[in-house]
Amino acid sequence: MPRRRLNASAGDATDGCSLFxxxxxxxxxxxxxxxxxxxxxxxxxxxxxxxxxxxxxGCGAGVVALALAGLRGARRVVGMERQGELAALARANVRAxxxxxxxxxxxxxxxxxxxxxxxxxxxxxxNPPFREVSGGxxxxxxxxxxxxxxxxxxxxxxxQAAAAALKKRGRxxxxxxxxxxAALMAALGDAAFGVETLRFVHPRAGAPAxxxxxxxxxxxxxxxxVLPPLVIHGADGxxxxxxxxxxxxxxxxxAGAGA
Numbered sequence: 001m002p003r004r005r006l007n008a009s010a011g012d013a014t015d016g017c018s019l020f021x022x023x024x025x026x027x028x029x030x031x032x033x034x035x036x037x038x039x040x041x042x043x044x045x046x047x048x049x050x051x052x053x054x055x056x057x058g059c060g061a062g063v064v065a066l067a068l069a070g071l072r073g074a075r076r077v078v079g080m081e082r083q084g085e086l087a088a089l090a091r092a093n094v095r096a097x098x099x100x101x102x103x104x105x106x107x108x109x110x111x112x113x114x115x116x117x118x119x120x121x122x123x124x125x126x127n128p129p130f131r132e133v134s135g136g137x138x139x140x141x142x143x144x145x146x147x148x149x150x151x152x153x154x155x156x157x158x159x160q161a162a163a164a165a166l167k168k169r170g171r172x173x174x175x176x177x178x179x180x181x182a183a184l185m186a187a188l189g190d191a192a193f194g195v196e197t198l199r200f201v202h203p204r205a206g207a208p209a210x211x212x213x214x215x216x217x218x219x220x221x222x223x224x225x226v227l228p229p230l231v232i233h234g235a236d237g238x239x240x241x242x243x244x245x246x247x248x249x250x251x252x253x254x255a256g257a258g259a
Contacts, residue, residue, distance in 0.1 A: 014089065020249040024070050025096055027089060028061040035063045037232070037243075038175050038211060041201065042127050043067035044246050045213045046173040047258020050075050052122035055165050057110055058082070058153065062090030062103070064125060069102035072251045078121075079105045082153075110153060110161035117165065124162040125173040129153060130180070155184055159191035166218045173258060174214040175201075181212055194220025197258065199227040205235070215258050227256045 016027040059079030068074040081087040087107040193216040200209035245253035
């Protein structure tokens with residue numbers, strides 16, 4: 001991933017990186033969960049009008065919220081994060097990027113969605129834990145384990161939280177693993193979402209998909225469109241055209257993004 005490391009003191013539990021030729025800077029835990037390409041794919045998959053209210057559900061250190069507001073033009077983003085240390089780090093990242101007028105970070109648990117925010121959002125985006133608790137060895141770091149496996153937030157709970165947050169006909173954007181697509185579709189259906197668009201993400205042409213981008217609508221129609229695949233790397237080993245445009249920070253890098 002094109003990024004430049006920033007200096008950190010020896011005793012600091014976080015380190016920083018500069019993204020998009022310095023247009024965003026992000027500090028994140030040295031030992032805990034660290035963002036990767038899936039977070040940026042979600043930020044560019046999410047479709048919105050500039051003045052719509054967006055919830056970044058489980059925002060971590062805030063990279064998705066920062067990209068939505070700092071590079072893609074969103075004017076009203078709320079990041080919600082259960083872990084207090086990560087929420088504080090996300091707030092610091094918002095300040096470091098001078099995005100306080102566009103991004104607000106709240107500490108909160110999606111499983112008990114704040115009643116004062118219920119039904120207020122136009123758009124929710126989420127990069128939920130991919131793995132079942134029984135799905136293999138877990139990290140010894142609590143924060144990393146919770147981000148990767150469903151220790152504190154399950155797939156149905158993500159869907160129910162999004163349903164609580166969204167207005168009628170509001171939209172939900174997710175990234176997940178194709179192997180769990182059937183369970184994800186069932187959880188969304190149980191929460192009264194219709195999955196409207198899917199796009200599978202392949203590391204290279206001809207390789208099996210490793211990720212799937214999902215766009216759903218609260219109360220949406222049952223028909224689902226499957227977009228052409230998104231290929232990360234071209235035949236020469238470099239990034240494909242859409243991912244290269246994403247890393248240049250182009251606001252509409254993913255063709256056909258969202259619903």
